[in-house]
Amino acid sequence: MPEEKKGAAEAEDLSLPAPKWDNPSVPVHPLNGERYTSREFFQKEFDTVWVKSWLLLGRESEIPTPRTYQVENVGPESILMVRQEDYSVRAFFNVCQHRGSRLTFSRDGETDSFTCPYHGWEYATDGRLIKAQDPEDFPRNPCEYVTLVELKCELFAGFVWVNMDTDCVSLREFLGPVWEDWERYQPNDWQRFTAMTVNVPCNWKVLQDNFCESYHLPTVHPQLRESHEESYQKTSFDVCSEGHSRMIMLGATPSETQYGPKPPLTEGLSERLKLWDLDPADFEDRALEARKALQQQMREIGSERGHTHYENLRDEQLTDAHMYNIFPNCSLTFGADGVLLQRMTPHPTDPEQCVFDHWYYAFMPPNGEDVLRAQTNVRVDAKGAEQEFFDYGDRPMGIIPDQDVAITTGQQLGLRSRGFQRATAAGQEDRISWLHSIIDEYMNGQRP
Ligand code: FES
Ligand SMILES: [Fe+2]
Known part of the structure; x- marks a missing residue:
């Protein structure tokens, strides 16, 4: 970090990874189908979880x-x-x-x-x-x-x-360690660029479960290998006692696990390097070094380009995907300059339907739209995009959300079957067990 940097993070070594959370041990949860289909469960869940939790509901800049x-x-x-x-x-x-x-x-x-x-x-x-x-x-x-x-x-x-x-407890107490992580981005003024609200035929937890694991990335989103290291062994997972979870996945990194030890310099990564005045030719044979170089360059010239919040961000926050599952129903993926908000809310009466919000908020840099477009693989619409409402299947949402929702609607069908008794989950799916254990604690009166 250059000597002259000032601010809250002055004394901190920003090259260090984020501190681990308290990571209480996660009981393996059976995740039986009834939780996703039963009306009794659905009603009790609403009366104990939803009416007792802090819910991310609106955006300040939309009621200015x-x-x-x-x-x-x-x-x-x-x-x-x-x-x-x-x-x-x-x-x-x-x-x-x-x-x-x-x-x-x-x-x-x-x-x-x-x-x-x-x-x-x-x-x-x-x-x-x-x-x-x-x-x-x-x-x-x-x-x-x-x-x-x-x-x-x-x-x-x-x-x-x-x-x-x-x-209820204060929001700060409810969010626990999430608070400090998010403050660094200074996201208060980020503007909305995509806002799709879609009716989806699955229980809200089917989608939230999906966003609590990265086990599906190589199979459902094969294109992510071009920009992210998907291996769970190189990804950092945390849960906190407050009930939330976090995943930090290497970005600006073509997947070594998928491509082998010398992954190619992908087109997306080349574009990202150019955007920060780095020459892709310098990384042709060493794509795995691009991430560090980007971090250094963003730190070096980010402020003069208007990205003053970089002064507070850890190196890994400059390049890596930081995904937060906020109990009960939101998943927010932060990049250095934007956040994808995926939020699931229950249907008023039917456990097998939900409303899915797929919204993107981003920092608008002084040098404009091109920079913004390159920050994200999310579709970027006009500034301050109008909210769109539709039913799943009526029109595309975008490649990645369409891939996710196609899978989850199919999973809902299977969860209804007599032929499904319980899940056989991998260690890297612990965050799903954590979500469901916390739901059970609310339903049993042990929380909040
Ligand atoms: S005025 Fe509102 S219900 Fe009568
Ligand atoms: Fe996904």
Whole structure:
């Protein structure tokens, strides 16, 4: 690290790998099919896990000014997030307190108040009832005491998080070691570039399980060998007592395991080198050295190109994929300049369906779109992409998500079968067992 670097990471050797998490021992979980298909399980899971966990729900930059709001559904619940006059964000159940109508059916917008479509009760953006029809016909004017029901709400990493349990721990406590890792990226201002929300015919855990293991990469995503070392023996896995997990996979590294000891300099890696003013010809016979060279170069000239957050990032954060499975339902893969958010939420009533969000947020460097495009293999749309809604199969999502979802919808069919009793999972699939063990602890009343 150059001498003149300042900031929080000043005294730290950024060439060192991330510290290990506390890694409690992970019990092997049978992962039987019933967990993914039974209505009883589904209902109990919602009532114990979903209503007691911090949920990553919205994005601060999408409700930037007072009176802007965003609505997100979680299973049968609908939650309204509203930017307040003092720029804080508050969250409310999207339900009218007169006789229970859903208050708004719009997904986002800007408003001075919310008016119920049924009898016209009107609520201020801070949740107070400000108008009721025929107030004299009530024993006491409802405007004197009725408010929307509020949820716990906190902001972190540019996201809006909510918890339906008013006795919950702080978000920081819930996230544990994740907090410190994410702060380094300074992702608060990253903008959305892709936002696809897709109805998928599988239980939400089938997708989250898939994102908790890299065992499927060589078979389902063979193209990843061009940019990542997929071998589990060269990948770092962690779980933490708080219930989350992390995987760090070597990036800017054509797979030695797949190609043999002298992997080729792939096209994608050549492009990445050029982007940082390195000559691919220098790495023609030594592709495995490109990763270190990139790290040095990004550290050297990143700041002057506007990537000031590199000063806080560890070398491995500059090039490697850092994937976080946040309990219960989110997987976020961080690169140096962007994060892929994959989020699964349950269908309101059917255990064999879910809603899958595939969103990408990125740092917009001063030198523009080309740099952004090269940062990621995710499809990059126009700046601040509009959210798209569709059913799986109606149109492509992109190569990698289409590969994942095709597999998981097929797995759901098998999980329903009498012919499947329990999983026979590899060690590198421990993070799935961890997710399910934590779910069981919530369902048994041992957590939170
Ligand atoms: S249910 Fe909302 S005003 Fe009656
Ligand atoms: Fe995958």
